Amino acid sequence: MFERLRSLCLAGGGWLSRLALIALGRSAGFSLDEIARMLGADGRPEIDRQLLADKAEGLEAPFES
Structure with missing residues (x-):
């Protein structure tokens, strides 16, 4: 089971990432x-x-006022 989960995490760019x-x-x-x-x-x-x-920039705008 762990190996299957590990391979899924590493495959295709890593779904976990x-x-x-x-x-x-x-x-x-x-x-x-x-x-x-x-x-x-x-x-x-x-x-x-x-x-x-x-x-x-949009996130900073409210704090600049």
Whole structure:
């Protein structure tokens, strides 16, 4: 059982890593659509740095007032 779970974690970019990225993205305020665009077809992250910068700027704005 453990070996099957381990192989699932390591296969295809690691579903556990994808879940962690989804959880991190949601906690940072990203929509599921935005997060989906950050996951490539092969399941590996394809991070849009401009989207991250835009989101960070939007998060900082309320604190600058």
